[in-house]
Amino acid sequence: xxxxxxxxxxxxxxxxxxxxxxxxxxxxxxxxxxxxxxxxxxxxxxxxxxxxxxxxxxxxxxxxxxxxxxx
Amino acid sequence: xxxxxxxxxxxxxxxxxxxxxxxxxxxxxxxxxxxxxxxxxxxxxxxxxxxxxxxxxxxxxxxxxxxxxxxxxxxxxxxxxxxxxxxxxxxxxxxxxxxxxxxxxxxxxxxxxxxxxxxxxxxxxxxxxxxxxxxxxxxxxxxxxxxxxxxxxxxxxxxxxxxxxxxxxxxxxxxxxxxxxxxxxxxxxxxxxxxxxxxxxxxxxxxxxxxxxxxxxxxxxxxxxxxxxxxxxxxxxxxxxxxxxxxxxxxxxxxxxxxxxxxxxxxxxxxxxxxxxxxxxxxxxxxxxxxxxxxxxxxxxxxxxxxxxxxxxxxxxxxxxxxxxxxxxxxxxxxxxxxxxxxxxxxxxxxxxxxxxxxxxxxxxxxxxxxxxxxxxxxxxxxxxxxxxxxxxxxxxxxxxxxxxxxxxxxxxxxxxxxxxxxxxxxxxxxxxxxxxxxxxxxxxxxxxxxxxxxxxxxxxxxxxxxxxxxxxxxxxxxxxxxxxxxxxxxxxxxxxxxxxxxxxxxxxxxxx
Numbered sequence: 159x160x161x162x163x164x165x166x167x168x169x170x171x172x173x174x175x176x177x178x179x180x181x182x183x184x185x186x187x188x189x190x191x192x193x194x195x196x197x198x199x200x201x202x203x204x205x206x207x208x209x210x211x212x213x214x215x216x217x218x219x220x221x222x223x224x225x226x227x228x229x
Numbered sequence: 230x231x232x233x234x235x236x237x238x239x240x241x242x243x244x245x246x247x248x249x250x251x252x253x254x255x256x257x258x259x260x261x262x263x264x265x266x267x268x269x270x271x272x273x274x275x276x277x278x279x280x281x282x283x284x285x286x287x288x289x290x291x292x293x294x295x296x297x298x299x300x301x302x303x304x305x306x307x308x309x310x311x312x313x314x315x316x317x318x319x320x321x322x323x324x325x326x327x328x329x330x331x332x333x334x335x336x337x338x339x340x341x342x343x344x345x346x347x348x349x350x351x352x353x354x355x356x357x358x359x360x361x362x363x364x365x366x367x368x369x370x371x372x373x374x375x376x377x378x379x380x381x382x383x384x385x386x387x388x389x390x391x392x393x394x395x396x397x398x399x400x401x402x403x404x405x406x407x408x409x410x411x412x413x414x415x416x417x418x419x420x421x422x423x424x425x426x427x428x429x430x431x432x433x434x435x436x437x438x439x440x441x442x443x444x445x446x447x448x449x450x451x452x453x454x455x456x457x458x459x460x461x462x463x464x465x466x467x468x469x470x471x472x473x474x475x476x477x478x479x480x481x482x483x484x485x486x487x488x489x490x491x492x493x494x495x496x497x498x499x500x501x502x503x504x505x506x507x508x509x510x511x512x513x514x515x516x517x518x519x520x521x522x523x524x525x526x527x528x529x530x531x532x533x534x535x536x537x538x539x540x541x542x543x544x545x546x547x548x549x550x551x552x553x554x555x556x557x558x559x560x561x562x563x564x565x566x567x568x569x570x571x572x573x574x575x576x577x578x579x580x581x582x583x584x585x586x587x588x589x590x591x592x593x594x595x596x597x598x599x600x601x602x603x604x605x606x607x608x609x610x611x612x613x614x615x616x617x618x619x620x621x622x623x624x625x626x627x628x629x630x631x632x633x634x635x636x637x638x639x640x641x642x643x644x645x646x647x648x649x650x651x652x653x654x655x656x657x658x659x660x661x662x663x664x665x666x667x668x669x670x671x672x673x674x675x676x677x678x679x680x681x682x683x684x685x686x687x688x689x690x691x692x693x694x695x696x697x698x699x700x701x702x703x704x705x706x707x708x709x710x711x712x713x714x715x716x717x718x719x720x721x722x723x724x725x726x727x728x729x730x731x732x733x734x735x736x737x738x739x740x741x742x
Contacts, residue, residue, distance in 0.1 A: 161472060161473075162472050162473050163305060164468075164473045165476055167681050167683055168648060168681075178706035185720055186473065187536065187633075187683065188468065188538055188616070188683075189538070189613075189616070189648070189649050189681075189683045190537065190648065190651075191466070191468055191474065192388075192467065193379055193388070194388040194652070194653050194654050195386030195387035195388040195389055195654065196379060196386060198386075198387055198654040198655075198656075199386060202574075204473060204474045205471065205475050207473050207474050209378050209379050209474075211375070211504075220730075226565075227385070
């Protein structure tokens with residue numbers, strides 16, 4: 159199980175924030191993750207310090223949680 | 230009268246022996262003989278606090294005397310600001326800016342350098358959009374500074390860490406690093422401008438700010454490690470040291486501390502050149518010299534590295550201030566009266582006999598310096614826009630959290646990106662903006678639009694800094710009477726500044742008005 163999923167408040171919308179709040183993995187929101195160039199361009203999370211990006215937050219979160227369930 | 234204002238970015242005050250024998254998170258002292266020498270000569274302020282944070286909000290306080298964080302985040306000077314260099318020029322004072330602080334010239338800032346008679350901009354620090362070659366900087370240097378998964382040399386994204394190794398690729402020798410250039414230019418400018426009757430010279434050194442990339446002998450001054458070891462970072466991400474992107478091992482944290490300390494020693498050496506120039510020109514009798522910083526930098530304090538995310542501990546907010554004034558009674562003494570960063574604006578104007586407008590939040594420190602009074606202000610407010618609002622009376626610090634689910638609002642003549650930490654990407658139009666005329670310090674209408682609140686602390690934090698300077702023991706839950714008193718002080722301070730009504734809602738303070 160990931161220790162923590164970090165996300166930038168600027169990078170997520172309210173719906174994704176609610177999904178993050180509801181998931182069973184610890185999450186931490188930060189007002190800026192110093193990834194502004196990527197943040198401006200695409201969805202991303204940082205999982206246990208590892209950067210992950212993708213086409214949507216929802217699909218990224220599904221992947222993270224699926225990997226977690228398989229582990 | 231001349232005024233020399235020097236800011237050394239991210240300078241923790243406990244680095245300076247004037248304030249503490251060694252920085253709180255470290256077991257060794259940092260060598261800063263020139264800053265120590267100046268402190269002995271000047272008036273040392275023991276209870277000086279930052280106001281609006283981080284970098285540019287602090288500078289708007291110095292430039293315009295406005296505690297902006299209750300209204301807006303990092304952004305430009307506003308058309309209604311009574312800018313320090315403009316007012317000084319209007320009083321026939323020559324104004325000059327020397328800096329490597331690239332934020333003045335980047336997205337999110339506007340209007341800070343234009344009013345000076347002259348400015349020097351030393352290029353290349355941190356993300357300064359300067360060099361585009363080498364396309365592929367030295368592999369070992371990149372490994373030390375960045376992660377190619379997020380900051381790849383093939384990417385043209387904004388805020389790419391590869392910018393720094395490109396900018397620094399041709400640095401050859403200590404004198405070509407940033408603080409050495411800034412302070413050398415400062416010394417040269419003072420030396421060359423002796424024909425002017427009155428000048429205001431503002432020197433804004435981006436060092437000690439990260440990346441903590443320093444040449445020898447400083448890189449090895451405070452560590453036995455190999456400074457080129459790619460496992461040892463010089464550009465830590467801000468956040469908790471025990472998890473996530475900002476995680477640091479004990480060894481890595483010790484190395485970051487050593488490079489910060491090395492950079493402080495390098496800055497000190499070159500600041501000494503400025504002192505030498507003032508000595509050589511016999512300028513002390515006609516020059517006021519102010520040395521301060523915008524904020525500190527957590528080096529493991531309370532489990533944090535950097536700034537922005539942690540509660541506003543004194544490691545960040547309790548900043549250094551030394552002031553030499555040729556006519557001051559208190560040169561060579563210490564002042565324990567509570568003072569605030571915003572007060573520098575009125576102090577400089579006062580020293581130059583320029584009237585200070587009533588609507589600003591700044592109060593001159595000259596009466597303290599002249600020993601006309603022992604007290605200055607009852608409270609000092611400080612913080613970032615969109616998160617906690619903090620207050621001190623000089624003894625207690627009270628850090629009041631916000632409700633992250635209640636939005637915050639930005640008030641500006643521009644549709645600035647409403648991000649508490651600064652915004653280094655193109656602006657986006659604010660579809661929800663409405664016109665507002667509620668600002669207490671201007672009759673001009675501004676845009677009002679919403680932004681997200683976020684928490685630096687989830688519950689109130691109250692510290693007795695006299696008995697607990699490390700702020701280890703939160704007494705907010707223990708002493709309800711004291712907590713109520715500090716909360717009342719916070720409300721009084723916000724009301725006296727005319728803070729927006731929405732602030733009280735997001736801070737849960739409506740019931741205490």
